[in-house]
Amino acid sequence: MNATLLVDHLPALPEIVLLVGACALMIFDLYVKHEGRAASAAFAQVVLYLCAAATVFVVWGSGGNKYILFNGLFVADLMSHLLKLVCYLAVSAAIVYSRSYLADRGMLRGEFMSLLLFSLLGMMVLISAASFLTIFLGLELMSLCLYAMVALNRDSATSTEAAMKYFVLGALSSGLLLYGMSMIYGATGTLGINEVASEVARQAGSTADRSFLVFGLVFVVAGIAFKLGVVPFHMWIPDVYHGAPTPVTLVIGSGPKVAAFAMAVRLLVNALPVLAPDWQQMLAVLAILSIALGNITAIAQSNLKRMLAYSAIAHMGFMLLGLLSGFVQDNWLNRTDAYGAALFYMIIYAVMSVGAFGMLIFLSHAGFECENLEDVRGLNRRHPWYAFLMLLIMFSLAGIPPTAGFYAKLAVFQAAVAAGHVWLAVVAVLLSLVGAFYYLRVVKLMYFDDPVGASTVRTQPVGRLVLSANGLFLLVLGILPQTLMLLCVAAVERL
Numbered sequence: 001m002n003a004t005l006l007v008d009h010l011p012a013l014p015e016i017v018l019l020v021g022a023c024a025l026m027i028f029d030l031y032v033k034h035e036g037r038a039a040s041a042a043f044a045q046v047v048l049y050l051c052a053a054a055t056v057f058v059v060w061g062s063g064g065n066k067y068i069l070f071n072g073l074f075v076a077d078l079m080s081h082l083l084k085l086v087c088y089l090a091v092s093a094a095i096v097y098s099r100s101y102l103a104d105r106g107m108l109r110g111e112f113m114s115l116l117l118f119s120l121l122g123m124m125v126l127i128s129a130a131s132f133l134t135i136f137l138g139l140e141l142m143s144l145c146l147y148a149m150v151a152l153n154r155d156s157a158t159s160t161e162a163a164m165k166y167f168v169l170g171a172l173s174s175g176l177l178l179y180g181m182s183m184i185y186g187a188t189g190t191l192g193i194n195e196v197a198s199e200v201a202r203q204a205g206s207t208a209d210r211s212f213l214v215f216g217l218v219f220v221v222a223g224i225a226f227k228l229g230v231v232p233f234h235m236w237i238p239d240v241y242h243g244a245p246t247p248v249t250l251v252i253g254s255g256p257k258v259a260a261f262a263m264a265v266r267l268l269v270n271a272l273p274v275l276a277p278d279w280q281q282m283l284a285v286l287a288i289l290s291i292a293l294g295n296i297t298a299i300a301q302s303n304l305k306r307m308l309a310y311s312a313i314a315h316m317g318f319m320l321l322g323l324l325s326g327f328v329q330d331n332w333l334n335r336t337d338a339y340g341a342a343l344f345y346m347i348i349y350a351v352m353s354v355g356a357f358g359m360l361i362f363l364s365h366a367g368f369e370c371e372n373l374e375d376v377r378g379l380n381r382r383h384p385w386y387a388f389l390m391l392l393i394m395f396s397l398a399g400i401p402p403t404a405g406f407y408a409k410l411a412v413f414q415a416a417v418a419a420g421h422v423w424l425a426v427v428a429v430l431l432s433l434v435g436a437f438y439y440l441r442v443v444k445l446m447y448f449d450d451p452v453g454a455s456t457v458r459t460q461p462v463g464r465l466v467l468s469a470n471g472l473f474l475l476v477l478g479i480l481p482q483t484l485m486l487l488c489v490a491a492v493e494r495l
Contacts, residue, residue: 009069010061011058011062011076012069013054013055014055014058014084015125018051018120018124019121021046021050021051022114022117022118024043024047025114026114030110032110040108041095041108044117045092048088048091048092048095051088055084058081059078059081064494065494066494068130068194072194072195073130074125075128075130077491077494077495078487079494079495080127080128080262082347082491083261083347084127087120087124087255087258087259089351089354090251090254090255090354091117091120093250093466093470094247094254095116096466097357097358097361097362097463098246098247098250099460099463101364102245102247104365105245112149116251119142119255120255121141122138122142123138123142123255123258125141125142126259127262129193129263129266130194130266131191131192131193132181132185132193132196135181135263135266136177136181139177139227140174142256143170143174146166146251146256147163147166147167147170148163149244149248149251152245152248158243159243162240163243166239170226170236172226173226173227174223176219176226177222179216179219180216180219180222180223182216183213183219184200184216184217184271186216187203187209187216188200188203193271194270197270197273197274200213200275204274213272214275217279217282218282220268220272221279221282221286224267225286227256228261228316228320229316230316230320231289231293231294231317234290237309237312237313238309241306241308246305246364247357249357250354253312254353254354255350257312257316257349258350261319261342261343261346264323265339265495269323269326269495273327276326276327279324280324280325280327283320283323283324284320284324284421287317287324288424288428290313291427291431291435292427293313294310294315294317294435295311295314295431295432298310298311298314299438302374303372304370304371304372304373304375304376304442307438308357314435315345315349315397317428319342319346319349321342321412321428322338322339322341322342322345322411322412322415322416323338323339324419325338325412325415325421326339326419334415334418335492336492336493337415337418340485340491341412341488342412343491344408344411344484344488345411347484348404348405348407348474351404351470352396352397352404352474354470355389355467355471355474356393356394356397358467359389359390362460362463362467363375363376363379373445374445376390376442376445376446377452378446378449378451379445379446379451380446385468389472390471392471392472392475393471394439397439398435398436398439399432399436402478403477403478404473404474407477407485413425413428413429416428
């Protein structure tokens with residue numbers, strides 16, 4: 001019986017390891033007295049390595065097959081394993097990049113590491129959710145930890161204000177999502193995603209039932225749109241990105257976006273495929289508004305964190321191009337290519353976001369925050385290698401070959417064209433050209449302008465190695481994207 005129970009719960013091993021590790025970290029931190037807290041950071045890294053090893057073990061043991069556990073509350077499939085590995089990498093890089101940054105400002109405390117691991121646990125639960133109940137639990141665990149992390153710098157009025165805005169708007173979005181899910185539950189009588197899909201398919205033929213379901217769908221899409229940060233639910237993004245400490249901004253801009261993408265797939269693609277014609281129209285409006293407003297508004301920003309915030313809004317719009325292109329003319333023939341392209345784009349964006357904010361952390365030091373465009377002026381003359389890495393990241397964000405960002409955008413454009421959304425793809429390409437301006441402006445400041453003042457870059461050997469790998473990874477994936485794309489396609493096929 002015990003052996004059977006162990007096998008039945010094996011796919012949830014990474015979550016179990018992380019929960020035990022996060023609780024152990026809180027106890028371990030009580031006995032860490034030195035100010036650097038390097039031991040706590042190392043402990044958190046070990047927990048992440050164990051989680052990654054557990055995830056790989058589960059994939060190897062299951063052969064990548066899909067398992068549903070805990071009476072239909074939890075699903076373990078190839079997409080969830082892949083996205084969890086991306087989240088581990090993002091959180092691990094955040095710890096490496098930010099250790100000295102946080103120590104300089106007196107914020108490298110056990111609270112930061114514990115909240116970081118518990119927010120990761122929320123992301124993992126959200127990624128593997130197979131029920132509306134699990135979706136909401138994972139979402140709230142992740143969000144509550146992020147609210148606290150934004151306000152971690154208690155002496156900063158800007159951080160406190162950003163945390164309050166994030167909390168209030170986050171609570172509002174959670175209410176919208178919960179209301180939408182309750183409407184769908186009222187119509188179907190079940191919380192399980194697979195059961196909801198079956199019941200919605202049965203009721204979709206009735207005009208009255210379909211209208212009721214679409215009414216609930218509107219609130220679900222609104223909740224998803226807020227978590228992704230797309231227009232018109234984007235108002236929190238610039239203020240939170242700007243007000244939060246840069247390491248926290250790095251976390252918010254990577255892992256939670258990946259988890260929100262998984263939530264969108266679970267709720268829209270898995271639970272409500274019959275309503276695809278309705279939610280695809282909603283996503284089309286959100287996508288084009290996000291790409292337009294994000295790219296155009298970013299041009300006017302002189303603060304790098306706010307510029308990257310509007311960039312994030314635009315990038316989520318590009319990702320939605322793939323997500324809205326799976327269902328075409330009453331068939332799902334474009335499903336694999338479209339959702340595979342969206343998944344690929346989401347992973348590449350997480351890597352780009354980690355690299356961009358990691359570079360800002362490295363260029364900051366005690367008493368100085370690298371936040372403005374002027375702060376990177378003449379970087380090539382002072383630190384050529386860091387300027388080159390930043391160039392790769394900016395090129396990838398702009399979608400310039402041969403970086404991974406170019407292939408990611410090309411994949412979603414191809415998916416949109418294959419789905420017949422030619423006008424969407426054309427407008428997105430034109431707006432992408434507009435958006436390239438503010439990325440290339442950063443490159444111009446680094447390479448063609450004179451330095452302003454002295455500059456100090458952190459001399460962390462491990463951090464420098466990880467940052468170099470982060471930048472070069474975007475170049476390698478741009479040249480050889482096939483392996484990751486095939487993995488994304490395989491993950492979609494097993495949904």
